Amino acid sequence: MLTVQVVLATHNQHKAAEFQQILGDAVPGLEIVAYDGPEPVEDGVTFAANALIKARTAAAHTSLPALADDSGICVDAMGGAPGIFSARWAGRHGDAEANLRLLLDQLADLPEESRAAHFTATLALVTPAGDETIVEGLWPGRIAPEARGEHGHGYDPIFIPDGYDATAAELGPAVKNAESHRARAFAAVVPALRALVTEG
Template identity: 50%
Template sequence: MQPESADPAAAPRRLVLATRNAGKVTELRAILSEAGLGLELVGADAYPEIPDVKETGTTFAENALLKAHALARATGLPAVADDSGLCVDVLGGAPGIFSARWSGRHGDDRANLDLLLAQISDIADGHRGAHFACAAALALPDGRERVVEGRLEGTLRHEPAGSGGFGYDPILQPLGETRTCAELSPEEKNAISHRGKAFRALAPVVRELLGS
């Protein structure tokens, strides 16, 4: 695919989010729009001809940068990507970068969640600490890059609760909360989430590098 625009003044007005997850696109668009960047934000589904990038990194930051650079090169536009997951204390930080495919089927939220709950079913409440981690990366077509990170600490419920969010949201209860992430409103979740923290930290970087 040829870059969308050869005009460096025009290209930065669109920022591509390297995800086809509709829930994540909506969430990230809301977070970045609140920063008043004045950019058009589109998901990777606007470019169906671009193949998904294999997440071969060993950290969230490496995977986020891989995806952002691949999309920036393919579109000729600035691209933002994130990689995030659930890190469980008693599992030594797993599922971690394998969160989306923990059950062996990528993106099968229910299978991933059920497997994780089975694996820690005999763990007492006092030892069910976990956190969501997110690395958010910005890559420009000229090769410049920046990455920031955010975390949401919490504990794991024994049973899912709530119908909002996605992934492991129904079982992570943030510290200081009585509800799971899936029981929070989108606004409440964005205010405290690992992804919200990471992308709010990335917003001034976008403004700095793109002059938006």
């Protein structure tokens, strides 16, 4: 079988590993390859815009189809914030502990019934020919009063998915890779990835 390469437009190793696990055998003949190109400025005002910026940059740099995501946590009581600013909510990009602590502090006085939130993941698939596919996955839940669990990363220790009493960081990778926002977005993009393999 012909193998089609798709570059994953991220330098985030946690994310790259998560995508590899989620991919599994969903698309035979597809090989996800690492991206070592320039990091674009993510100045979009939506998840979709930022995902497209990254995917377009990676496709142009590598001449390969590129897959990129933009994701974050959205709290209902905060009008959807942190949203696209999730990775730099505390002021410095990628300081997960500070981001998590700030969000907990901001929600400290809210009762459980007012702590609804969801993770959002938007995936963009861009080919060198300029074809673009955008899909979205949502994982609804609520914000826990304190961080719990050793698995996952980012806001996982304070996010309790609907249907569970444990945080995403307590549930472990098997549940997360099956049910998370990223898993749901990936399931939505699988048909487009399969089409690439078929056409390739």
